[in-house]
Amino acid sequence: MPNTTTVFLEEHNLxxxxxxxxxxxxxxMYYLTRFLAGDRFAALAQDGTTILVSSMEAGRARKESTAAxxxxxSEYHLLEKLKSGMAADEAYAQALVQxxxxxxxxxxxxxxxFPAGIFRHLIKYFEVDVLSSPVxxxxxxxxxxxxxxxxxxxxxxxxxxxxxxxxxxxxEPRGGILLRDGEPLTSExxxxxxxxxxxxxxxxxxxxxxxxxxxxxxPHMTGTGPLEADSPIVIDIFPRSKARRYYADMTRTVLxxxxxxxxxxMYRAVLLAQDRGLAAVSAGVSGRAVHEQVCQAFSxxxxxxxxxxxxxxxxxxxxxxxxxxxxxxxxxxxxxxAGHVVTVEPGLYxxxxxxxxxxxxxxxxxxxxxNLTRFNRELILNR
Amino acid sequence: MPNTTTVFLEEHNLxxxxxxxxxxxxxxMYYLTRFLAGDRFAALAQDGTTILVSSMEAGRARKESTAAxxxxxSEYHLLEKLKSGMAADEAYAQALVQxxxxxxxxxxxxxxxFPAGIFRHLIKYFEVDVLSSPVxxxxxxxxxxxxxxxxxxxxxxxxxxxxxxxxxxxxEPRGGILLRDGEPLTSExxxxxxxxxxxxxxxxxxxxxxxxxxxxxxPHMTGTGPLEADSPIVIDIFPRSKARRYYADMTRTVLxxxxxxxxxxMYRAVLLAQDRGLAAVSAGVSGRAVHEQVCQAFSxxxxxxxxxxxxxxxxxxxxxxxxxxxxxxxxxxxxxxAGHVVTVEPGLYxxxxxxxxxxxxxxxxxxxxxNLTRFNRELILNR
Numbered sequence: 001m002p003n004t005t006t007v008f009l010e011e012h013n014l015x016x017x018x019x020x021x022x023x024x025x026x027x028x029m030y031y032l033t034r035f036l037a038g039d040r041f042a043a044l045a046q047d048g049t050t051i052l053v054s055s056m057e058a059g060r061a062r063k064e065s066t067a068a069x070x071x072x073x074s075e076y077h078l079l080e081k082l083k084s085g086m087a088a089d090e091a092y093a094q095a096l097v098q099x100x101x102x103x104x105x106x107x108x109x110x111x112x113x114f115p116a117g118i119f120r121h122l123i124k125y126f127e128v129d130v131l132s133s134p135v136x137x138x139x140x141x142x143x144x145x146x147x148x149x150x151x152x153x154x155x156x157x158x159x160x161x162x163x164x165x166x167x168x169x170x171x172e173p174r175g176g177i178l179l180r181d182g183e184p185l186t187s188e189x190x191x192x193x194x195x196x197x198x199x200x201x202x203x204x205x206x207x208x209x210x211x212x213x214x215x216x217x218x219p220h221m222t223g224t225g226p227l228e229a230d231s232p233i234v235i236d237i238f239p240r241s242k243a244r245r246y247y248a249d250m251t252r253t254v255l256x257x258x259x260x261x262x263x264x265x266m267y268r269a270v271l272l273a274q275d276r277g278l279a280a281v282s283a284g285v286s287g288r289a290v291h292e293q294v295c296q297a298f299s300x301x302x303x304x305x306x307x308x309x310x311x312x313x314x315x316x317x318x319x320x321x322x323x324x325x326x327x328x329x330x331x332x333x334x335x336x337x338a339g340h341v342v343t344v345e346p347g348l349y350x351x352x353x354x355x356x357x358x359x360x361x362x363x364x365x366x367x368x369x370x371n372l373t374r375f376n377r378e379l380i381l382n383r
Numbered sequence: 384m385p386n387t388t389t390v391f392l393e394e395h396n397l398x399x400x401x402x403x404x405x406x407x408x409x410x411x412m413y414y415l416t417r418f419l420a421g422d423r424f425a426a427l428a429q430d431g432t433t434i435l436v437s438s439m440e441a442g443r444a445r446k447e448s449t450a451a452x453x454x455x456x457s458e459y460h461l462l463e464k465l466k467s468g469m470a471a472d473e474a475y476a477q478a479l480v481q482x483x484x485x486x487x488x489x490x491x492x493x494x495x496x497f498p499a500g501i502f503r504h505l506i507k508y509f510e511v512d513v514l515s516s517p518v519x520x521x522x523x524x525x526x527x528x529x530x531x532x533x534x535x536x537x538x539x540x541x542x543x544x545x546x547x548x549x550x551x552x553x554x555e556p557r558g559g560i561l562l563r564d565g566e567p568l569t570s571e572x573x574x575x576x577x578x579x580x581x582x583x584x585x586x587x588x589x590x591x592x593x594x595x596x597x598x599x600x601x602p603h604m605t606g607t608g609p610l611e612a613d614s615p616i617v618i619d620i621f622p623r624s625k626a627r628r629y630y631a632d633m634t635r636t637v638l639x640x641x642x643x644x645x646x647x648x649m650y651r652a653v654l655l656a657q658d659r660g661l662a663a664v665s666a667g668v669s670g671r672a673v674h675e676q677v678c679q680a681f682s683x684x685x686x687x688x689x690x691x692x693x694x695x696x697x698x699x700x701x702x703x704x705x706x707x708x709x710x711x712x713x714x715x716x717x718x719x720x721a722g723h724v725v726t727v728e729p730g731l732y733x734x735x736x737x738x739x740x741x742x743x744x745x746x747x748x749x750x751x752x753x754n755l756t757r758f759n760r761e762l763i764l765n766r
Contacts, residue, residue: 024589025408037603038590039707056696059601082715089495112472112500117513119499130500192582199578204587206407206625207421218442220420242589313439324422332465 005045008134009109016100017045017109017134020118027321028111028135030245035065042096043067044103045135052076052099071099093121100126111136140318140326141339146246147363150319150341151372153241153248154361156201158375160194164210164235165254167193169381173229173257187211187223190235198239209236209251216253216355219313219347230257232267232379234347234355238323247323249343250373251359256381266303266348266356267379273297273346274358274377277315277329281344281362281369287333291315294346309350316343319361340364341372388428391517392492399483400428400492400517403501410704411494411518413628418448425479426450427486428518435459435482454482476504483509494519523701523709524722529629530746533702533724534755536624537631537744539584541758543577547593547618548637550576552764556612556640570594570606573618581622592619592634599636599738602696602730613640615650615762617730617738621706630706632726633756634742639764649686649731649739650762656680656729657741657760660698660712664727664745664752670716674698677729692733699726702744723747724755 009017020042023030030036033043033051041061042052048068053061055074062070073079076095082088096118100108108126110119111133122128142150171178171185178185187210198205211223212233227233236251253267276297280290294315298304305311314330319341327333327340336342342364347357360373392400403425406413413419415426416434424444425435431451436444438457445453456462459478465471479501483491491509493502494516505511525533554561554568561568570593581588594606595616610616619634636650659680663673677698681687688694697713702724710716710723719725725747730740743756 036590055691056602059691060603063601063604079714110499112498114499115495116493116497116499116502117495119502120513130503195582196579199575199582204589206587207419218446219439220443221446308438308442331462 004138005134006047009046012109012129012131014107014109014129015046015105016103017111017131018096018100018114018122019043019045019111019133019135020096020115021113026113027139027325028133031139031321032135033065033067035061035067036245037061042099044100044105046103050099050103052095089115089117090121093118096122097125136326139320141337142320142341142363143339146320147339147341147372149241149244149246150248150361152244153203153239153246154250154372155374156198156203156241157237157239157248157250158373159201160197160205160237160239161235161250161252161375163193163197164190164237165252165381168227168233168254168256171227171256176229177226178229178256184226186226187215188225190227191223194235194237198237201239202242203239204242205237205239208238209234211355213354214351217309217349217351217353219349219355219357230259231255232259232263232354232356234357236357236359238319240323245321247319247321248372249319249323249359249361250375251345251347251357252375252377253356253358253379254381255379259380262353263356264379266353269298269301269303270346270348270356270358271377272301273311274344274360277344277346278360278362278369278371281329281336281342281364283336283338283364283366286335287316287327287329287342288331290329290336290344291331291333294344298346298348303348310348311346312349313347316345316359318342336364338365387521388517389430392429395492395512395514397490397492397512398429398488399486400494400514401479401483401497401505402426402428402494402516402518403479403498404496409496410522410708411516414522414704415518416448416450418444418450419628420444425482427483427488429486433482433486435478472498472500473504476501479505480508519709522703524720525703525724525746526722529703530722530724530755532624532627532629533631533744535627536586536622536629537633537755538757539581539586539624540620540622540631540633541756542584543580543586543588543620543622544618544633544635544758546576546580547573547620548635548764551610551616551637551639554610554639559612560609561612561639567609569609570598571608573610574606577618577620581620584622585625586622587625588620588622591621592617594738596737597734600692600732600734600736602732602738602740613642614638615642615646615737615739617740619740619742621702623706628704630702630704631755632702632706632742632744633758634728634730634740635758635760636739636741636762637764638762642763645736646739647762649736652681652684652686653729653731653739653741654760655684656694657727657743660727660729661743661745661752661754664712664719664725664747666719666721666747666749669718670699670710670712670725671714673712673719673727674714674716677727681729681731686731693731694729695732696730699728699742701725719747721748725752
């Protein structure tokens with residue numbers, strides 16, 4: 001870790017790279033420190049990493065963080081500054097100024113997400129460059145341990161998907177909707193089964209999608225109310241391991257009842273487009289080229305994007321400590337590198353029909369990729 | 384909502400106040416738009432609120448958001464800018480510049496958390512002031528609907544606490560630890576019971592604390608491994624309603640087995656200090672005065688903070704869309720106002736003994752407060 005950062009600092013002629021934020025929301029800060037905190041702290045990357053936390057967090061930080069040095073805001077008299085009536089951001093910036101000087105910082109780098117309220121104070125004391133975070137760049141390429149953590153979340157994702165698919169498969173199509181024990185089977189009920197399964201596996205998920213009918217025509221609509229019979233149901237689960245913080249991501253589309261020829265054809269097209277995308281993923285290939293393969297596959301099968309329907313999103317994205325991170329498999333996707341973990345998730349969306357999407361997760365390798373997903377792709381669920 | 388913002392804009396002679404971030408991490412953005420998204424978007428507060436989202440999110444935003452206007456980045460040709468090779472932040476800033484000009488913005492306000500990577504571009508085109516967010520200020524004072532949402536999460540919190548307390552109460556102290564069905568009862572097992580209960584109530588929780596023995600001497604240590612008999616166990620649960628996004632927060636300390644006179648005395652002191660704190664909470668009183676009451680209560684009972692032990696944290700904090708928000712009940716706490724929702728959570732911590740903390744949640748009112756917590760305060764659990 002410090003090696004990459006050290007090289008970056010030398011390249012940009014910087015004495016340090018500073019992050020300020022909380023490590024629940026800022027994945028770079030978690031990656032750099034392995035210290036999970038919902039309250040703001042600072043992390044200075046130099047040859048080693050120094051973190052500055054509140055005095056109450058210092059003990060925990062010393063036990064849990066991988067940072068070389070843990071400093072407390074009390075060492076920089078933050079409370080006294082606040083008590084003297086200084087504004088919160090200024091007092092915090094003053095503590096940072098002292099800390100940075102103690103670490104011989106003259107030229108400083110900060111990431112684009114760095115808070116403007118502190119930035120405007122620091123530029124009075126240091127030369128500050130806003131630069132793409134070297135930690136984000138390092139995070140893109142996963143170590144074996146990181147891939148293992150993602151796979152662990154992916155297994156949990158698959159068990160949750162199994163529960164959802166079984167619940168829908170065991171339902172009874174009647175009067176246009178799905179019934180379970182005589183009650184309408186709702187998106188909410190399926191999501192609840194998914195969440196309980198994830199929790200049993202030490203994972204959590206936000207915004208899980210179980211969307212049927214026309215709701216699924218909008219790729220991010222999470223779904224609500226009774227699920228329709230004879231209509232595709234998109235199930236998109238992206239859990240995070242609570243302990244290891246890595247995400248997985250998978251989508252399947254299922255249908256209980258009778259599928260129209262139109263929906264069968266859509267499903268087949270998405271399946272073939274996904275195969276084409278997965279076959280294209282390889283180190284040295286650009287994310288753009290993979291996306292173009294998928295677009296071309298759809299086009300060859302007669303599906304063209306127009307007026308907000310058809311294949312209306314990109315082919316995929318990186319997955320790691322964030323569920324959406326670089327690289328991008330899209331029109332602007334750069335070169336893929338061995339160790340990238342990416343989704344391949346083509347879909348088709350029509351307001352009058354609904355949506356079909358299939359999403360697998362794969363590790364980029366030399367000459368191809370290793371698909372981390374172990375779950376069949378079947379549209380129609382029969383008992 | 385727009386009224387407060389409009390007044391703020393006039394006071395500061397601004398044409399708009401701009402937020403850029405995601406509304407999972409940025410509570411102001413969620414409050415302002417009620418649009419929940421993990422990907423970055425922009426929100427411009429003027430007389431009404433305008434949001435700028437990716438084209439894929441535009442449909443969902445129009446359905447779910449309370450914003451007066453939803454614009455898509457495609458209207459500002461973001462993709463074309465990226466395809467032309469422009470850096471991501473610059474392309475995004477250029478789209479924002481156009482959007483802001485279309486909304487007659489010359490002088491702009493941004494919050495301290497605004498990303499520096501975009502800030503540095505915007506200052507080339509506009510007069511930009513970094514100012515405390517008017518939305519954060521508005522969020523401090525809860526409406527009746529917000530208090531109801533917090534109470535709903537608090538009821539879920541209490542049901543989860545009940546499960547945890549029952550699990551510990553039904554355990555058997557043997558050989559210095561607690562046994563359940565012949566197996567050691569662990570922090571992890573109790574946390575799992577808490578999380579399942581919360582999930583059943585539509586809530587989620589991160590970093591739940593179930594810490595016994597010396598682990599509890601560090602207020603933020605979440606706890607791990609077998610729970611000790613005859614030793615206080617701190618249980619701190621701060622769930623968030625998944626649908627409504629509001630938090631609750633409660634801590635209890637329990638013990639199974641025999642309590643030493645020292646621990647009984649600590650518990651009694653924390654209980655009395657909490658009562659003193661709750662009695663002091665009232666509109667017009669400062670958070671600092673409440674904290675001083677609690678400190679004085681401890682002092683009178685012979686407990687003084689020294690060398691990182693004793694009462695080592697502040698008395699409380701605001702709770703709402705964030706679990707830690709303003710106001711603060713601490714040495715630097717300002718005036719309390721009716722509608723503030725705050726915790727009152729004194730505690731005592733000694734490395735050789737462990738910790739005792741009690742935390743209730745209350746709404747500030749004229750002449751006092753309404754305690755939202757309905758859970759007894761008993762240290763010793765007997766079957």
